[in-house]
Amino acid sequence: MREKCSAFDFLDMQTIFRLSDRPVVRCMERWDNVMSVMQAPAGLAVKAPLIANSDLMSGKPSLIGLTREEMGEALAEIGVPQKQVKMRVSQLWNWLYVRGVSDFDNMTNVAKELREKLKAAFTIARPEIVEEQISNDGTRKWLMRFPPRGAGRPVEIEMVYIPEEGRGTLCISSQVGCSLTCSFCHTGTQRLVRNLTAEEILAQLLLARDRLGDFPDGSTPVGAYVPSEGRKVSNIVMMGMGEPLYNFEHVKTALLIATDGDGLSLSKRRVTLSTSGVVPEIFRTGDEIGVMLAISLHAVRDDLRDMLVPINKKYPLKELIEACRNYPGLSNARRITFEYVMLKDVNDSLEDAKMLVQLLKGVPAKINLIPFNPWPGTNYQCSDWAQIEKFADFINQAGYASPIRTPRGRDILAACGQLKSESERMRKTERLAFEAMMIANHGADD
Numbered sequence: 532m533r534e535k536c537s538a539f540d541f542l543d544m545q546t547i548f549r550l551s552d553r554p555v556v557r558c559m560e561r562w563d564n565v566m567s568v569m570q571a572p573a574g575l576a577v578k579a580p581l582i583a584n585s586d587l588m589s590g591k592p593s594l595i596g597l598t599r600e601e602m603g604e605a606l607a608e609i610g611v612p613q614k615q616v617k618m619r620v621s622q623l624w625n626w627l628y629v630r631g632v633s634d635f636d637n638m639t640n641v642a643k644e645l646r647e648k649l650k651a652a653f654t655i656a657r658p659e660i661v662e663e664q665i666s667n668d669g670t671r672k673w674l675m676r677f678p679p680r681g682a683g684r685p686v687e688i689e690m691v692y693i694p695e696e697g698r699g700t701l702c703i704s705s706q707v708g709c710s711l712t713c714s715f716c717h718t719g720t721q722r723l724v725r726n727l728t729a730e731e732i733l734a735q736l737l738l739a740r741d742r743l744g745d746f747p748d749g750s751t752p753v754g755a756y757v758p759s760e761g762r763k764v765s766n767i768v769m770m771g772m773g774e775p776l777y778n779f780e781h782v783k784t785a786l787l788i789a790t791d792g793d794g795l796s797l798s799k800r801r802v803t804l805s806t807s808g809v810v811p812e813i814f815r816t817g818d819e820i821g822v823m824l825a826i827s828l829h830a831v832r833d834d835l836r837d838m839l840v841p842i843n844k845k846y847p848l849k850e851l852i853e854a855c856r857n858y859p860g861l862s863n864a865r866r867i868t869f870e871y872v873m874l875k876d877v878n879d880s881l882e883d884a885k886m887l888v889q890l891l892k893g894v895p896a897k898i899n900l901i902p903f904n905p906w907p908g909t910n911y912q913c914s915d916w917a918q919i920e921k922f923a924d925f926i927n928q929a930g931y932a933s934p935i936r937t938p939r940g941r942d943i944l945a946a947c948g949q950l951k952s953e954s955e956r957m958r959k960t961e962r963l964a965f966e967a968m969m970i971a972n973h974g975a976d977d
């Protein structure tokens with residue numbers, strides 16, 4: 532049975548955060564979604580400081596995001612005897628991914644001498660949190676900062692946590708910015724800075740679990756909206772910033788670690804990778820990673836999709852749907868999700884709905900209808916609600932599940948297609964100053 536904590540019936544909680552030296556104040560108001568709330572004293576101020584970690588600036592390589600083999604090689608390099616390597620890798624794997632530690636000193640069953648060696652050679656520190664925002668519907672958005680890498684400067688990305696009754700979904704990013712320019716997407720207006728590494732992709736999950744108290748010794752922040760039972764992060768969607776299949780190897784490594792049964796142990800059925808349609812990598816995704824697939828479809832005619840999702844010019848609809856039909860493991864129990872953003876007078880007619888049904892004929896599919904989430908500078912408008920419902924009904928009657936996605940986190944620009952990191956919103960002069968400051972703090976590019 533669903534519960535609701537009365538202390539939060541009329542929530543009047545201020546959450547005070549810092550973005551560099553600008554204070555950011557968010558107000559949480561009444562949240563009508565019915566969900567139980569863990570720990571619920573009323574009227575509490577939660578302060579999330581700018582979280583920094585000096586170990587990140589050391590330039591030491593991280594153990595996070597290494598495969599078991601790579602971790603074994605790294606241990607051998609610092610003198611761990613070969614016959615102990617496998618056992619030590621298992622020990623570390625458990626501390627990093629089951630216990631969620633981010634400090635070697637907490638690895639209590641590892642001899643002090645080895646901990647000192649590990650500390651001297653590696654880091655397991657989390658990235659910095661620059662800002663944490665909480666929507667009035669309980670959605671959380673974090674702005675995270677990673678130290679300089681290939682692009683030669685620190686970078687920031689956003690990730691979003693969407694709590695619902697029964698599950699908590701983390702939307703994570705695969706790139707900083709995006710090289711594609713889907714015209715309805717805010718991220719698409721931010722140029723590609725670089726790919727994220729496997730470490731950085733995994734770090735998003737680790738950090739979210741830290742912040743939500745989702746590791747064994749963690750505690751959930753007072754007043755946080757989380758599922759009433761089970762994991763607080765139960766699902767991952769790779770639908771944040773970037774095209775994951777343009778960063779295939781790092782995404783693959785990160786997702787295989789996230790779904791490793793002796794570690795973070797997320798079910799592959801609860802991990803969804805969303806692509807705009809990088810056809811050559813679609814089969815590999817099913818074959819080598821084995822997670823659920825989502826396609827950013829948004830149009831059913833090539834001429835329109837060429838405009839909305841320009842990668843369509845390279846991989847048109849016919850090739851895309853053919854790749855979907857051949858997705859490994861595809862069945863009625865493992866359907867592909869097709870994302871369809873509802874744009875007023877652009878792609879929302881009943882004729883479009885008919886063509887959609889024809890296009891997907893024979894493909895085990897679910898169609899997620901996404902009311903367009905506006906962002907500053909866009910020319911698109913969200914379809915009228917009545918039109919969205921008509922569209923949904925038509926598809927539903929044709930036998931396809933067609934849920935209309937409830938917009939979440941619109942007030943903090945955390946909704947689908949709205950992500951864009953703060954550093955990229957700055958004016959150019961501000962950004963250059965920011966980058967210079969960060970490079971001075973973090974040292975040279977690694």
Ligand code: SF4
Pocket residue numbers: 709710711712713716717718719720771772773774807827
């Ligand atoms: S929808 Fe995805 S692929 Fe397209 S611009 Fe946005 S982030 Fe990039």
